[in-house]
Amino acid sequence: xxxxxxxxxxxxxxxxxxxxxxxxxxxxxxxxxxxxxxxxxxxxxxxxxxxxxxxxxxxxxxxxxxxxxxxxxxxxxxxxxxxxxxxxxxxxxxxxxxxxxxxxxxxxxxxxxxxxxxxxxxxxxxxxxxxxxxxxxxxxxxxxxxxxxxxxxxxxxxxxxxxxxxxxxxxxxxxxxxxxxxxxxxxxxxxxxxxxxxxxxxxxxxxxxxxxxxxxxxxxxxxxxxxxxxxxxxxxxxxxxxxxxxxxxxxxxxxxxxxxxxxxxxxxxxxxxxxxxxxxxxxxxxxxxxxxxxxxxxxxxxxxxxxxxxxxxxxxxxxxxxxxxxxxxxxxxxxxxxxxxxxxxxxxxxxxxxxxxxxxxxxxxxxxxxxxxxxxxx
Numbered sequence: 326x327x328x329x330x331x332x333x334x335x336x337x338x339x340x341x342x343x344x345x346x347x348x349x350x351x352x353x354x355x356x357x358x359x360x361x362x363x364x365x366x367x368x369x370x371x372x373x374x375x376x377x378x379x380x381x382x383x384x385x386x387x388x389x390x391x392x393x394x395x396x397x398x399x400x401x402x403x404x405x406x407x408x409x410x411x412x413x414x415x416x417x418x419x420x421x422x423x424x425x426x427x428x429x430x431x432x433x434x435x436x437x438x439x440x441x442x443x444x445x446x447x448x449x450x451x452x453x454x455x456x457x458x459x460x461x462x463x464x465x466x467x468x469x470x471x472x473x474x475x476x477x478x479x480x481x482x483x484x485x486x487x488x489x490x491x492x493x494x495x496x497x498x499x500x501x502x503x504x505x506x507x508x509x510x511x512x513x514x515x516x517x518x519x520x521x522x523x524x525x526x527x528x529x530x531x532x533x534x535x536x537x538x539x540x541x542x543x544x545x546x547x548x549x550x551x552x553x554x555x556x557x558x559x560x561x562x563x564x565x566x567x568x569x570x571x572x573x574x575x576x577x578x579x580x581x582x583x584x585x586x587x588x589x590x591x592x593x594x595x596x597x598x599x600x601x602x603x604x605x606x607x608x609x610x611x612x613x614x615x616x617x618x619x620x621x622x623x624x625x626x627x628x629x630x631x632x633x634x635x636x637x638x639x640x641x642x643x644x645x646x647x648x649x650x651x652x653x654x655x656x657x658x659x660x661x662x663x664x665x666x667x668x669x670x671x672x673x674x675x676x677x678x679x680x681x682x683x684x685x686x687x688x689x690x691x692x693x694x695x696x697x698x699x700x701x702x703x
Contacts, residue, residue: 344387345562347380351569358576371580378573379602381566382412386606388563395556403518406626406633408563409603413439413634414641415571416599419578421642421651428582429652432642433484433496434596436635437661438700440480442600443631444668445693447608448675451623452686455615462620466679468521468528472628473676475517477669479510479635484665488656496656500647507640514636529625590701597700604630620681660703664696 354370354377357363363370389408396404417432455462483506492499498506521529551559585594607630614623639655646653657665671692675685 341387343380344384347377347384348562348566348569351377351381351573352565355569355572365576371577374573374576378570378577381570381573382603383606385412385563385566385570386610388559388566390610391551391559392556392563395551395553403522403629403633406607406629407637408567409607409630410633410637411567412570412574412603413599414638415567416574416578416603417638417642418645419571419575420582420595420599421646422575422578422649428592429654430593431596431599432639432646432653433655433657434593435599436596436638437484437657437665438597438600439604439634439638440476440631441664441668441693441696442604442608443627444672445689445696447604447611447627448624448672449686449689449693450608451612451615451620451627452675452681453683453690454612454686455618455620455623456681456683456686458616459618461680461682462615462618463680464621464624464676465528465530466676467525468621469624469628469676471517471520471525471528472625472632473669473672475513476628476632476635477673479513479632479639480665480669482506483510483635483639483655484657485662486656487654488662496654497652498643498655503643503653504647507643510636510640514632517632517636530621591703593703594700597697624676658703660699664692664699668692 354363354374358365365371385408389404393404413435417435420431421428452462487498488495490498490502492502581598582592582595585592585598607626611623611627614620614626643653645651668689671688675681675689
């Protein structure tokens, strides 16, 4: 007799059709572009490229989730965060280097948007969805407090401090400052990963005893483990998909910037679009985890993405900017600094007690709505 667990293991070991068709179609399009068989400026080609880019991003996160299920938490969340970071760096550098749309504030806009989307959009929606279904949810505040302290430190150093340094007039760091800030950011993020995966790993794991009322329909899925063969296939497809994302991003970068400018919208909206695009699959996974009363997993996933973005994206883009002798403006505008500090302050209060309700979620969603309003109408 087949058990529910064996059915779930069988399901997770099947490679979903779209998860390999999306990157394959992306590579066929790239091959046609390189061979000169298609006109890359054609509206239809650009539309197909955008669709395949979205499909490739979802495919990359799906394969990262398969690998994450094999290696377990918190390594799974780290793999997901790293995959998202690679995609975001590729999109940022592609737009920065495009002849039509490169500008020196894109990294700042994308990273700031990522933090706002994670701290207020994803976390807020997760708390609302989880609170409506389970009234009150719990998590281990040791892990979330550690993550928020690192995130807050990196955010202030990277996005606020450049406005007040004297070596170069803000919002820029001097090249040597930029390199050292990048190194310090990577070191701090590396120490956090050591604490998360080795020294205090238990702080970041779901406390099953506290997750009373967990949706049983998701339990088998949560514990299903893919086979070694499935994991290797997903690893190969993940690498293949990430490369296709990089190339498609380069193809679409000028069009994205031109579309924003043609609509008479602030150029900073490009960074918001990039952040929203790469965070969409991970955001869905976070909300789904909160819905099934796994708020610990939801918060670890969301905060891990924000930390990887600022702890890795800023250094990588900074190193690229120094090597390519490109200016890189990092300091936020006044209203953005207010929103960032408000988000960190409210996030600290929300994650301090280890228990949440829909009220905290509503507060975060209001801040997110204000962020979106100012992104469109500064």
